[in-house]
Amino acid sequence: MNRTSPIQVIFILWICIHGLTVSTAQEVFEIRGRAVDSDNGDILPVRLYIESEAGDFFHAVSGSQDGTAIRYSKIRNNGSIEVHTSLSAHPFVAKLPPGEYTISAERGKEYLAASKQFIVSRNEEPEEITLSLKRWINMADRGWYSGETHVHRTVEELPTLMLAEDLNVAFPLNAWVTDTRATPKLNSKNPDPVPPAKLIEVDSTHVIWPVNTEYEIFTVNGNRHTLGAVFILNHKKALELAAPPVGPIADEARRQGGILELDKHNWPWSMMLVPVMNVGLYELTNNHIWRTQFQFKTWYSEYAGEYMEVEMENGEFAERGWIDFGFKNYYALLNCGFDLKPTAGTASGVHPVPLGFGRVYVKVDGDFSYEKWLEGLVAGRSFVTTGPMLQVEYKRNGDTVNISGTFDFSTDYEGLPVELIVNGKIRSFLKVRGHAMDTLRSVSFDFDFELEGTSWIAVRAIDNTDEGRPRFAHTAPVFFDVPGTPLKPRQEEVAYLIKRVEDEILRHQGVLEESAISEYHQALNFYRGFLD
Numbered sequence: 001m002n003r004t005s006p007i008q009v010i011f012i013l014w015i016c017i018h019g020l021t022v023s024t025a026q027e028v029f030e031i032r033g034r035a036v037d038s039d040n041g042d043i044l045p046v047r048l049y050i051e052s053e054a055g056d057f058f059h060a061v062s063g064s065q066d067g068t069a070i071r072y073s074k075i076r077n078n079g080s081i082e083v084h085t086s087l088s089a090h091p092f093v094a095k096l097p098p099g100e101y102t103i104s105a106e107r108g109k110e111y112l113a114a115s116k117q118f119i120v121s122r123n124e125e126p127e128e129i130t131l132s133l134k135r136w137i138n139m140a141d142r143g144w145y146s147g148e149t150h151v152h153r154t155v156e157e158l159p160t161l162m163l164a165e166d167l168n169v170a171f172p173l174n175a176w177v178t179d180t181r182a183t184p185k186l187n188s189k190n191p192d193p194v195p196p197a198k199l200i201e202v203d204s205t206h207v208i209w210p211v212n213t214e215y216e217i218f219t220v221n222g223n224r225h226t227l228g229a230v231f232i233l234n235h236k237k238a239l240e241l242a243a244p245p246v247g248p249i250a251d252e253a254r255r256q257g258g259i260l261e262l263d264k265h266n267w268p269w270s271m272m273l274v275p276v277m278n279v280g281l282y283e284l285t286n287n288h289i290w291r292t293q294f295q296f297k298t299w300y301s302e303y304a305g306e307y308m309e310v311e312m313e314n315g316e317f318a319e320r321g322w323i324d325f326g327f328k329n330y331y332a333l334l335n336c337g338f339d340l341k342p343t344a345g346t347a348s349g350v351h352p353v354p355l356g357f358g359r360v361y362v363k364v365d366g367d368f369s370y371e372k373w374l375e376g377l378v379a380g381r382s383f384v385t386t387g388p389m390l391q392v393e394y395k396r397n398g399d400t401v402n403i404s405g406t407f408d409f410s411t412d413y414e415g416l417p418v419e420l421i422v423n424g425k426i427r428s429f430l431k432v433r434g435h436a437m438d439t440l441r442s443v444s445f446d447f448d449f450e451l452e453g454t455s456w457i458a459v460r461a462i463d464n465t466d467e468g469r470p471r472f473a474h475t476a477p478v479f480f481d482v483p484g485t486p487l488k489p490r491q492e493e494v495a496y497l498i499k500r501v502e503d504e505i506l507r508h509q510g511v512l513e514e515s516a517i518s519e520y521h522q523a524l525n526f527y528r529g530f531l532d
Contacts, residue, residue, distance in 0.1 A: 027098070028095040028096055028097050029096060029120050029122075029126060030095050031093070031094050031096060031129060032063060032091060032092070032126075033060075033091065033092055033094075033103070033130065034090075034091045034092065034128070034130055035087070035107075035114065036132055036133070037132075037133060037135065038133060038134045038135075039135065042089075043091070044089055044107055044133060045086075045088050045164040046087055046105040046106060046107045046131075046164055047084050047086050047087075047106045047107065048092060048104070048105050049084050049102075049103065049104040050103050051101065051102050051103075052100065052101050053100040057073070057083035058094055058096055058101075059085045059094070060085045060092040060093060060094040061085075061092065061094070062087060062088060062091075062093070063092050064090035064091060066088075067087070067088045067089075067090030067092075068088045068160045069085050069088070069160075070086040070157050070160050072084050072085070072348075072354075074351060076293075076295055076352055079292075080290060080292040080352045081292060082290075082291065082292055082353060082354065086164040086165075088163065097120065098121055099120055100119050101119070101120065102115060103116055103118065103129060103131065104131075105133060106133075107165065107166060108146070108164075108165040108166040109146070109166075109389075110135055110138060110139060111133040111134065111136065111166075112133060112134045113133070114132055114133045115131070116129060116131060136410050137408050137410075137441075137442075139361060140368075142391070143363055144363055145205065145361065145362055145368055146166070146359040147170065147171075147359060147362065147377070148167060148169070148171070148344055148346060148348075148355065148360070149231065149283070149345050150261075150263070150286070150345020150347050151171055151172045151173060151346075151347075151349065151355065152172070152348060152350045153348055153355060155174070155200065158170055158172060158355075159200075159202045159206075161348075162202055162355070162356075163202065163206060165354065165356040167206070168206055169374075170207075170208050170209075170355070171208075171209055171212045171231075171233045172212060173190075173214040174190055174210060174212060175188045175190060175211075176213070176214045176216065177189065177213075177214075177216070177243075178216050178219060179218070179219045179220075179222060180217060180219070180221055180242055180243065180244065181221055181222070181242060182242060183240050183241060184213045184239045185238035185239060185240045186240075194210075194237070194238045195210040195211065196210075197211045197235075198210070205368045209234050209370065211234070211235055211236060211237065212234070213231065213238075214229060214230075214263075215229060215231075215232075215246075215249070216228070217229070217269075223511075226267075226268055227244070227268060227269045228273075229264070229267055230243075230246065230277065231263060232253040232258045232260060233259045233261055233281075234258055234374065235253055235256040235257065235258035236256045236258075237256065239252060244512065244513075244515070244519065245515045245519055246277050246519060247276055247277065250276070250278065259280055259281060259374075260278070260279040260280055260281070261279060261280070262279045262283060262340070263283055263286070263287075263345075264286050265326055265329040265330065266299070266303040268504055269504060271500040271501055271504075271527075272501055272519060274333055274338055274523075275338075275526040275527075276519045276522055276523055278338075280340065280341060281340065281342070282330055282333070282340040282341070282342055282343065284384045285326075285358035285359075285384045285385070285386050285472075286345055286358070287346050287347035287350075289319075289322075289323065289346075289357070289358055289386055290346075290351065290352060290353040291354060291357050292352055292353070294317075294322070296317065296322065297313070298316050299317070301315065301317050304321070304325045305328070305496040308324070308325060308328040308329075308496075310324045310325045311324065319469065319470060323470060323472065327474070328424065331423075331424030331493075332424065332489060332490075332493035332497060333497075334423075334477055335423055335456075335489035335490065335493055336489050336527070336530065337487060339380075341377065341379075341382065341476050342360065342380075342382065342383075342475075343360045344359045344360040344384045344385075357386065358384065358385070358386045359384070360383070361383055361384075361385065361389070362376040362377050362382045363376055363381040363382070380476035380477065383475040383476065385471075385472070385473040385474075386470075386471045387463055387465075387473070388407060388410070388461060388471060389409070390406075390408075390418075390473035390474070390475055391405045392404070392405035393405055394478050396480060400449070400450055400451070401457060402447070402449075403420060403445075403446075403447045404444070404445065404446040404447070405444070405445060406442055407442070407443050407445065407461050408442045409441055409442075409461075409463045410441065410463075411463060411466075417462075418445050419459065419461065420447060420449065420459060421459065422455050422456070422457050423487065424490075424493075427449065428447065428449070451480055451482055453482050453485030453487070454481050454485050454487040455479070455480050455482070456480070457477065457480065458474065458475050458476065460473065461473050494527060494530045494531060497527045498527045498528060501524045504520055505520045
């Protein structure tokens with residue numbers, strides 16, 4: 001794989017930064033604009049992109065004293081560039097040198113993006129730009145509210161960002177440690193103190209829980225030795241425990257009302273964490289899935305099991321392969337009986353990706369509240385998405401389960417399949433109704449499935465962007481018990497999970513203390529139990 005040299009990276013960064021501050025070096029002209037809802041003309045909070053024909057990026061500022069504008073600029077050497085401004089619901093202003101530009105506005109998942117091209121000239125007064133965004137679906141009207149559980153933006157930034165993305169719930173990871181000697185209370189990498197354990201209400205349907213912790217262990221006693229990451233969400237005070245061992249952390253998290261979330265499935269320690277910490281959330285759309293180009297093609301690609309048959313390109317993850325790897329690892333754990341609920345995270349603040357690009361929608365009955373949303377997340381009344389929407393209902397009658405719902409998407413219908421997943425296997429492509437309209441963006445389905453034993457059922461669907469990028473939605477699994485027929489993982493899944501843990505035990509010999517090694521043996525014994 002071709003890699004950009006450090007000098008090239010510095011050059012790209014210089015160009016972008018120079019472009020963003022070009023007003024100090026050459027003649028500039030002021031352009032004004034606003035982003036509005038196409039249905040009612042109301043000014044919207046949005047994420048705004050301004051790019052010159054030469055490929056330079058520019059930021060805007062708010063055109064109102066009451067407005068806010070949050071700049072974001074993250075660039076990776078594979079061409080993944082995320083440079084935008086998050087704006088409050090006010091007009092905006094940008095100062096630009098003469099040239100041709102494209103300006104675009106986006107708002108979360110429920111609006112279609114709006115874009116215009118314009119020219120800045122010395123000879124003409126620039127016209128005010130209006131970007132009209134069309135709302136293609138309103139999930140809150142249907143009782144669904146979105147959230148993200150892997151956030152690296154500051155509490156001060158989040159109100160503007162959440163409204164610009166229409167993200168209802170955010171969990172900023174305000175405590176963060178990377179060494180086995182560090183505790184979140186005393187050695188957090190985040191320079192700001194952990195805020196009080198009090199819900200921050202941006203408005204009646206947008207809220208922040210500010211006390212959340214990430215253990216992301218890269219070093220053991222100061223020496224490079226990667227273990228991985230795990231999150232504690234919704235707890236009440238800074239944690240005073242170092243990791244590993246992780247069992248005591250799980251106990252303390254639950255004592256504080258916290259929720260445990262697996263970050264990525266292919267961190268080295270992840271398959272140990274699930275049985276030892278009994279984590280409740282699995283990041284099914286994770287922080288390697290971006291709006292811009294997919295980068296992590298080699299990130300522990302050796303951990304993809306052969307039986308998974310994920311799509312590779314010259315031994316590296318294809319984007320679809322990475323997504324499929326996450327699915328199949330998740331399914332193996334579900335088949336072991338772990339009631340893991342899916343969630344979504346971007347690590348916006350670290351990676352070139354907007355807040356809420358991957359998000360989890362939770363069904364709330366009646367008016368929104370944080371407590372009801374969190375209860376729904378833990379109960380699995382949810383689906384995760386990087387684009388399309390998927391609402392499903394299950395009705396059981398004896399050994400028959402009726403699965404019905406709707407699949408909504410922002411592109412025109414192209415015969416996209418809605419897949420019924422039972423115990424990790426595609427059992428059927430659900431029958432889709434009502435696709436006679438040329439511009440249909442919503443299809444319904446209705447299907448009966450005969451249970452053959454204790455099973456979990458989920459529905460997933462994949463859409464494609466105009467560039468062919470995969471965008472998917474996946475519901476939380478629902479478990480159906482059939483007495484006398486227990487759910488069991490497949491032998492290839494058991495072998496895979498055992499090997500993941502055995503390899504880690506070997507790698508940690510002479511590095512980790514016995515209290516940590518014993519947790520790996522605890523996980524190994526659990527998985528080996530399925531061999532019988």
